[in-house]
Amino acid sequence: MSSGIPTSLFVNRELSWLGFNERVLEAAEDDRLPLFERLRFISIYGSNLDEFFMVRVGGLTDALMLGVEEIDGKSGMSIEEQLAAVYQRVRELLPRVEACYRDIIAELAKYDIHEVDMDNLTPYDEDYLTRFFDNNVAPFLSPQIIDSHHPFPYFSNKEQFVGIALETNKKRLFDFGVVPVSYQNYRRYHIFENESRTGYKYVLMAPLIMHFAHKLFKRDKIKERFVFRITRNGDLKVEEALYDQDIDWRQQMEQLLNKRKRSQAVRLQLSQHISRELQDYLMQKLDIEPRAVMIAEQVPASLSHVYDLTGELAEKYPALNYKPMPPIMPPGIKPGDSIIKKLDDQGDIFLAYPYHSMKSFLDLLDEAAVDPEVTSIKITLYRIASGSKVAQALIKAAENGKSVIVLVELKARFDEEHNIVWSKRLEEAGCSVLYGMENYKVHSKICLITRRTGRKVQYITQIGTGNYNEKTARQYTDFSLITQNQKIGEEVSRVFQTLQMGAFVDSSQYLLVAPLQMKSRFLDFIDEEIAAAQAGKPARIILKLNGLSHKDMIEALVRASQAGVDITLYVRGICCLRAGVEGYTENIKVKSMVGRFLEHPRIYIFGYGDREKIFIGSADWMTRNLLYRVEVAVQILDPNVRKIIMDILSILAEDNVLARVALPDGSYKRLYPGQNERAIDSQYEQYAYFKQRTNQYQPPTSKNTASGHQDTFIGRLLAWFKGDR
Missing domain, CATH: 3.30.870.10 (Endonuclease Chain A)
Structure with missing residues (x-):
């Protein structure tokens, strides 16, 4: 390296990220933690890995397919070497994931909470689940046969499917049947009391549907049955939207999101080993490599049910959750206080989420929305909560005649659709909405409230480390500074001015x-x-x-x-x-x-x-x-x-x-x-x-x-x- 610093001092970015996710897995393995929290950590491990495959593996796969020969400038690894190392490391960690999950499930059984094993049903479970399947699940299923008259369908990203290999009298080895495990009409799991009413059992929908597949296909025709799940490339290429500058940016983002839904498969998860012929068939149809096939028999392919399940049981089993840590108000501030007056009285306000409540900042926005001396509110929004009180306060300010300028980052990965919806609502309420910068994401967390008191212009500035999102403010540790420092306010004002002009700040002091x-x-x-x-x-x-x-x-x-x-x-x-x-x-x-x-x-x-x-x-x-x-x-x-x-x-x-x-x-x-x-x-x-x-x-x-x-x-x-x- 020209700098004289050897490549051995660097860790490859992708492998370093997998090391971080391994630390998340360690938390799931930690028997000092409450069981529901361990279960949530292993769910986080899985959702992290989903995004990693969609973004990082997807991006590397694209580069490999395009023939890019770039070498990682830090670790010296080629794209192929990085992909090989990633797939190998994920596969190495899989037995630990399975062992951890089964250990947690076994510990939950001591509290009389049982995940139903569809291969070992009691007579009570068989009778109850048969009736539940017939009445509450089967009417909403859409089984399909893929043969010469029915083309191979598109399998949606991160959704589960039940695959069925059916005997055929023709020259084909099998006909392939599939049942989408859609969650529009039923939940990802079903929980019910056990036979003695002393505890609970829950069943996951994918194995339940697989178990009763004979009700959907002829029993004597079924050769193999299994659950599978596909992860697709989610590495959105935003620069494609820049080719036609005359098209509205928001419309282009919507077009690109539609394109993402039909992207390349980068991982195939199987619930069990299947015949070589069947696996080869899936790999050929999905255009996926053998190294991208992950087989796990002891852990569900998706753990997206975990938060709802543990939330449903939380009150019944408080010892299995962390002790409550209700957010507190910062020193000297009570609900309903004027935040502007507090700034006058005690200087800067510092909030540390989630230890502090986000309410102080929300109160400031609400106060600014009705304060006759406030002339404008400017803010950058990267990820917006579903029922965003921040956005509601901005809408109220606009309706009260304030000048409200909101920069909504439409390229916030995996929140694009959500942000598009909010941008439309803000515009309809009278806010001036900007859509970010060409080729650049606006990731800053800044809010500027401008007041005119007599002839004097006063700035109230908030600068933070995290998004203006009430949900993540309860889950992420973040800092938020609220200050009336005039010099800082002037510099933040200049940031907004340059953003509105499509330019960047090139100098500042604070x-x-x-x-x-x-x-x-x-x-x-x-x-x-x-x-x-x-x-x-x-x-x-x-x-x-x-x-x-x-x-x-x-x-x-x-x-x-x-x-x-x-x-x-x-x-x-x-x-x-x-x-x-x-x-x-x-x-x-x-x-x-x-x-x-x-x-x-x-x-x-x-x-x-x-x-x-x-x-x-x-x-x-x-x-x-x-x-x-x-x-x-x-x-x-x-x-x-x-x-x-x-x-x-x-x-x-x-x-x-x-x-x-x-x-x-x-x-x-x-x-x-x-x-x-x-x-x-x-x-x-x-x-x-x-x-x-x-x-x-x-x-x-x-x-x-x-x-x-x-x-x-x-x-x-x-x-x-x-x-x-």
């Missing part, structure tokens, strides 16, 4: 804005720390990211490590850097957290003392974020908010429950409390910390906020959280 200047300023900050270390001064970099893959940023971190800069990286997902490699990255520590909530804030800290700079924002250090998206990060100026962020990082540093530490070979080692150490789950600790702040408790300053809280402080936090006070 904001970092991609794609023109964020990367270069990050590199400048790293160089400053390198210079400080070379001058014998303390130097540090602390980053909290969802992903680290951009080669230039990794190489800069390696140079900083070699110069003696102390670097701590909290990277939840993809991390293409190997930490702890002698001579290169021995000064870099990498941690990954997998817990109850999805870790999502981005924090960027450089330097000590007077040189210390703290930013939060929307950008990971990945090529797409820094070069092909509009991202915004804001410098934290308020001393109180700066202290909160450092306290949070201190709690993360002490975590020995959720944390995994990266090893020089690219693998991760899970941390466990030592024999005389207290278990520190950083998410519970943060909840306790914010709850104490709400009660006006101010924790003592740690001696070293870079490395962690003192044991006495952490002990007080845990004691408060447990109510032992």
